[in-house]
Amino acid sequence: MTTEASAAEATRSKRKTLDSYFGSKKAKTSSVTPASDAPSTVTPSPLADTPASKGKQADTEATDGAEDKDEAKVPEVSGEVSSKDRPELALEYSTIDASWLKRIGGELTKPYFLSLKKFLRAEAAAKKTVYPSDGDIYSWSRFAPFDKVRVVILGQDPYHGPGQAHGLAFSVQPGVRTPPSLANMYKALARDFPGFVAPKHGYLAGWAEQGVLLLNAALTVEAHKANSHANRGWEQFTDSVIAAVNKGRSNVVFMLWGAYAQKKGAHVDGRKHLVLKSVHPSPLSASRGFFDAGHFRKANEYLVEQGLEPIDWAHLPQ
Numbered sequence: 001m002t003t004e005a006s007a008a009e010a011t012r013s014k015r016k017t018l019d020s021y022f023g024s025k026k027a028k029t030s031s032v033t034p035a036s037d038a039p040s041t042v043t044p045s046p047l048a049d050t051p052a053s054k055g056k057q058a059d060t061e062a063t064d065g066a067e068d069k070d071e072a073k074v075p076e077v078s079g080e081v082s083s084k085d086r087p088e089l090a091l092e093y094s095t096i097d098a099s100w101l102k103r104i105g106g107e108l109t110k111p112y113f114l115s116l117k118k119f120l121r122a123e124a125a126a127k128k129t130v131y132p133s134d135g136d137i138y139s140w141s142r143f144a145p146f147d148k149v150r151v152v153i154l155g156q157d158p159y160h161g162p163g164q165a166h167g168l169a170f171s172v173q174p175g176v177r178t179p180p181s182l183a184n185m186y187k188a189l190a191r192d193f194p195g196f197v198a199p200k201h202g203y204l205a206g207w208a209e210q211g212v213l214l215l216n217a218a219l220t221v222e223a224h225k226a227n228s229h230a231n232r233g234w235e236q237f238t239d240s241v242i243a244a245v246n247k248g249r250s251n252v253v254f255m256l257w258g259a260y261a262q263k264k265g266a267h268v269d270g271r272k273h274l275v276l277k278s279v280h281p282s283p284l285s286a287s288r289g290f291f292d293a294g295h296f297r298k299a300n301e302y303l304v305e306q307g308l309e310p311i312d313w314a315h316l317p318q
Contacts, residue, residue, distance in 0.1 A: 099146040116233030129223035132165040139167030143208035150211035171204035178202035192297035
């Protein structure tokens with residue numbers, strides 16, 4: 001368990017500056033530097049005996065179809081943020097990974113998103129504490145660039161306690177106690193892979209860096225008020241994220257846990273992706289089938305069948 005100071009330092013090291021995102025025109029995607037060089041507390045991967053990938057991943061990115069008419073309004077991503085034209089969107093242009101901006105950038109200038117931004121500015125003006133911090137709201141896009149996404153796990157709302165949320169669904173910052181739902185996810189993993197040993201933390205960057213998109217439906221929340229930013233526009237924005245993966249990628253595993261996630265992922269094409277459904281891992285429902293659903297094992301079996309690398313679920317360095 002790290003101290004609060006080390007937790008803050010780990011969080012800062014995960015954030016990327018504008019220069020590192022878009023300063024180089026050579027790089028199309030970004031990667032996130034591990035929080036530290038300390039060895040993982042997790043035992044060797046239970047996937048050590050998993051068959052090697054059957055072949056090199058085919059290029060699964062779909063050709064661009066007809067774009068929303070608002071797409072043209074979005075400044076081209078280059079070495080500079082167009083803050084002169086859209087200062088209220090400077091955060092988005094500087095912290096959403098370029099690979100995602102290319103596909104969902106058109107959402108940023110739509111009325112619903114501008115209304116959402118107005119609401120968030122009002123929250124800040126009222127001195128309300130909002131989680132996660134600005135630099136982490138879109139961290140999911142930087143941990144898992146679009147072309148690397150292999151698994152999508154949907155959550156609903158960021159954690160609303162101090163020091164918890166950092167932009168990845170179900171994940172908490174280093175030094176924070178593992179939440180109950182995530183603890184149940186670790187229990188399910190131990191059933192799927194008997195060699196898995198749950199880490200003593202809930203920091204899931206190790207999954208995200210392998211292409212596991214950990215996406216909440218709402219991306220911000222007021223401190224100590226669950227779902228306080230629901231129905232303000234985030235849901236439409238994250239629907240566009242899911243739609244982009246559904247359309248532009250193939251052979252992605254979608255894990256839809258609980259009625260809310262299943263409704264949100266109802267339009268995912270099961271002919272080109274694997275859709276796994278179960279009850280939510282919350283202590284209120286996990287005993288009704290989550291532990292025996294086998295989703296982590298099934299996800300890896302599917303990825304290997306498609307000639308893709310499986311996820312090393314035990315790779316969870318802090």
